[in-house]
Amino acid sequence: xxxxxxxxxxxxxxxxxxxxxxxxxxxxxxxxxxxxxxxxxxxxxxxxxxxxxxxxxxxxxxxxxxxxxxxxxxxxxxxxxxxxxxxxxxxxxxxxxxxxxxxxxxxxxxxxxxxxxxxxxxxxxxxxxxxxxxxxxxxxxxxxxxxxxxxxxxxxxxxxxxxxxxxxxxxxxxxxxxxxxxxxxxxxxxxxxxxxxxxxxxxxxxxxxxxxxxxxxxxxxxxxxxxxxxxxxxxxxxxxxxxxxxxxxxxxxxxxxxxxxxxxxx
Amino acid sequence: xxxxxxxxxxxxxxxxxxxxxxxxxxxxxxxxxxxxxxxxxxxxxxxxxxxxxxxxxxxxxxxxxxxxxxxxxxxxxxxxxxxxxxxxxxxxxxxxxxxxxxxxxxxxxxxxxxxxxxxxxxxxxxxxxxxxxxxxxxxxxxxxxxxxxxxxxxxxxxxxxxxxxxxxxxxxxxxxxxxxxxxxxxxxxxxxxxxxxxxxxxxxxxxxxxxxxxxxxxxxxxxxxxxxxxxxxxxxxxxxxxxxxxxxxxxxxxxxxx
Numbered sequence: 001x002x003x004x005x006x007x008x009x010x011x012x013x014x015x016x017x018x019x020x021x022x023x024x025x026x027x028x029x030x031x032x033x034x035x036x037x038x039x040x041x042x043x044x045x046x047x048x049x050x051x052x053x054x055x056x057x058x059x060x061x062x063x064x065x066x067x068x069x070x071x072x073x074x075x076x077x078x079x080x081x082x083x084x085x086x087x088x089x090x091x092x093x094x095x096x097x098x099x100x101x102x103x104x105x106x107x108x109x110x111x112x113x114x115x116x117x118x119x120x121x122x123x124x125x126x127x128x129x130x131x132x133x134x135x136x137x138x139x140x141x142x143x144x145x146x147x148x149x150x151x152x153x154x155x156x157x158x159x160x161x162x163x164x165x166x167x168x169x170x171x172x173x174x175x176x177x178x179x180x181x182x183x184x185x186x187x188x189x190x191x192x193x194x195x196x197x198x199x200x201x202x203x204x205x206x207x208x209x210x211x212x213x214x215x216x217x218x219x220x221x222x223x224x225x226x227x228x229x230x231x232x233x234x235x236x237x238x239x240x241x242x243x244x245x246x247x248x249x250x251x252x253x254x255x256x257x258x259x260x261x262x263x264x265x266x
Numbered sequence: 267x268x269x270x271x272x273x274x275x276x277x278x279x280x281x282x283x284x285x286x287x288x289x290x291x292x293x294x295x296x297x298x299x300x301x302x303x304x305x306x307x308x309x310x311x312x313x314x315x316x317x318x319x320x321x322x323x324x325x326x327x328x329x330x331x332x333x334x335x336x337x338x339x340x341x342x343x344x345x346x347x348x349x350x351x352x353x354x355x356x357x358x359x360x361x362x363x364x365x366x367x368x369x370x371x372x373x374x375x376x377x378x379x380x381x382x383x384x385x386x387x388x389x390x391x392x393x394x395x396x397x398x399x400x401x402x403x404x405x406x407x408x409x410x411x412x413x414x415x416x417x418x419x420x421x422x423x424x425x426x427x428x429x430x431x432x433x434x435x436x437x438x439x440x441x442x443x444x445x446x447x448x449x450x451x452x453x454x455x456x457x458x459x460x461x462x463x464x465x466x467x468x469x470x471x472x473x474x475x476x477x478x479x480x481x482x483x484x485x486x487x488x489x490x491x492x493x494x495x496x497x498x499x500x501x502x503x504x505x506x507x508x509x510x511x512x513x514x515x516x517x518x519x520x521x522x523x524x
């Protein structure tokens with residue numbers, strides 16, 4: 001398993017980040033590492049596998065298989081006080097390409113994987129260790145808006161994820177477990193990345209954001225860091241949009257249109 | 267140094283916000299209708315008086331917002347953040363017992379006063395990556411049976427936040443709301459004490475009974491502390507500009523089960 005298991009110290013939390021090697025995951029690890037003990041689990045080649053994929057799921061973890069996730073969580077030192085679930089964007093199927101199987105695949109990772117990790121952490125840590133666990137997942141402005149940038153499965157799974165967050169928060173609140181999600185719009189690695197977008201993307205994006213720059217990775221990571229901390233101990237069941245106000249607009253995101261293949265200059 | 271203007275400076279949440287912003291290095295103008303309590307608080311947190319400014323407000327003064335903003339700008343030149351922590355209602359009860367004067371007061375204190383402050387302050391906040399946070403309430407979206415004037419006024423405030431967020435985006439001002447759940451503040455206690463007891467409530471214990479009723483409804487079994495609410499307000503003020511037009515509900519999950 002491609003996880004780094006660090007020594008715990010009393011003053012810091014142990015945070016499990018699923019998807020720690022993605023573009024955003026790396027920024028999040030960079031922010032949290034040092035403040036906390038970060039256990040990062042990387043994506044593998046197959047979209048629903050994490051850790052080292054040695055073929056057939058051996059040595060890796062299929063997030064869609066609850067038994068796999070339980071075994072993985074048992075291998076990680078306890079207690080785990082934070083879980084950040086960053087499902088990988090998998091499919092950009094257009095309506096003509098969507099099948100029931102492709103939709104189920106998307107749901108099984110984006111939604112099912114989170115359910116399995118929560119079940120596993122609640123099951124493996126025991127009720128006495130659960131107090132203070134904060135779960136944060138990644139939704140999207142496309143849970144409540146539409147865009148041709150992403151496929152149908154992505155839109156549907158994000159909408160479902162937000163209800164899952166509320167449901168889990170209600171179910172697990174009495175155990176002291178908090179569950180929230182952050183919902184970015186378009187994210188850029190740094191504000192300088194805007195210059196790297198071709199004009200056909202940058203102009204409508206700027207218009208949708210009312211002239212404000214999209215959120216950068218650091219800003220989204222800072223919100224996740226806050227939700228993992230004790231400073232947000234009364235926040236649960238919330239989906240917080242960090243999207244420069246896009247979700248506050250009455251117009252849909254679809255105004256931007258399909259994402260061209262050459263949407264980046266370099 | 268960044269400059270903040272905080273209203274409700276004599277209240278529990280307002281003071282918790284002020285303390286944290288001071289620790290974060292802000293210069294702070296403190297608006298309050300209780301100048302004596304505010305000055306005592308100010309002396310305790312800023313004995314030299316170099317980083318805070320008292321902005322006493324007469325309850326009947328229609329020009330209070332202009333005077334407060336002018337005083338802060340005269341002292342420090344601009345404004346980087348507003349935390350509007352004032353509001354509330356004097357008494358609560360079922361809708362048929364709420365008087366016209368109660369309704370007017372609820373909307374004045376919870377909608378028109380925050381709006382007046384923003385209207386006066388925006389010229390000094392433009393293009394500074396400024397932040398505005400209003401304290402609303404979870405009852406704005408999950409109303410109970412007891413405070414129709416308060417819950418509808420806070421709902422109006424949340425809607426105003428969304429409108430202002432869109433309007434002020436082009437001048438780089440973010441606007442958000444924080445909606446606390448049941449929070450144990452002096453303001454809450456005053457409101458409960460001013461509200462008539464039901465026939466089913468023992469007159470001597472009805473405040474305690476109501477506090478217990480609120481606590482029992484909270485998933486965590488207790489009311490929130492002002493500090494817990496202040497943490498989220500200060501996070502918004504001091505961090506991401508990409509947060510805007512949001513109503514962040516800090517209620518321990520109570521609204522999930524209503």
